[in-house]
Amino acid sequence: MPSCPRCDAPVDDEARYCAQCGAPQTEDAAEELDEYVQRQAEQVAGSGGGGGSDGGDSGSGDAFPSKADLTDREQLWRRGSYALGYGTVVVALTRVPAPESWPLILGGIAVLPPIRRLTAEPLGSPLKREVMAGLYAVFALIGIALFVLL
Template sequence: MPSCPRCDAPVDDEARYCAQCGAPQTEDAAEELDEYVQRQAEQVSGGGGGGGSDGGGSDGSDAFPSKEDLTDREQLWRRGSYVLGYGTVVVALTRVPAAESWPLILGGIAILPPIRRLTAEPLGSPLKREVMAGIYAVFALIGIALFVLLP
């Protein structure tokens, strides 16, 4: 009985994949796995299968262009949103029992770029960047006000 080259587990002669670690055992299985991974990567990155439905506009109303299609300004916005959102959530989590932490957590979540994707379907279109920043600002101001006003 042959063994898997990755984990040395025993593998059946006709097995296409290792039952222990999932490594492909034949050349066909390896090619099939590579194609599957490519398709999944394209779906996750938003770069494939849409038939050109991403508008690529720089006004924030685009339909999620792939990372390669983003301008430097849009990439900076996305990176800044992640830093600001996760930073706010982390700071708020340090004060969780306090009342001001909950608006800060909501604000941090609201500014994260994936929220645009999540809200696009029920709302009919993605939120503009300015709207996301406004929602963040409202929640952050409420959280800061509660921090100042409550003992």
């Protein structure tokens, strides 16, 4: 029984690919794999590539434009969201045993830009910036109210 040249796992005589690592075992399989990779590369290049970073509400139709596509206002919004979100989480973590810290942590997380990307799949589209700011405000108000009352 021959072995795979890549991983030294035993392979069947008729196997086109290694069952362990997926390496092609015949010239035909290698050519087939090369053609498949080439088609995939052309498809990705034809569709504009990735660039799937979180973005704002640009009018280009792309839910998550690359950083270069963001306007100054959207870049400012993103930077402010990161600063506000992480700042709130850090402040809340200093008060972790207290009940008011948990709504503040949730509010800080809710305003972070990556949360828009994470909510886009189950909801069908990313939440708008205003919704994210509203969630932050609700959680922050609950945390502040708990701080004052307790």
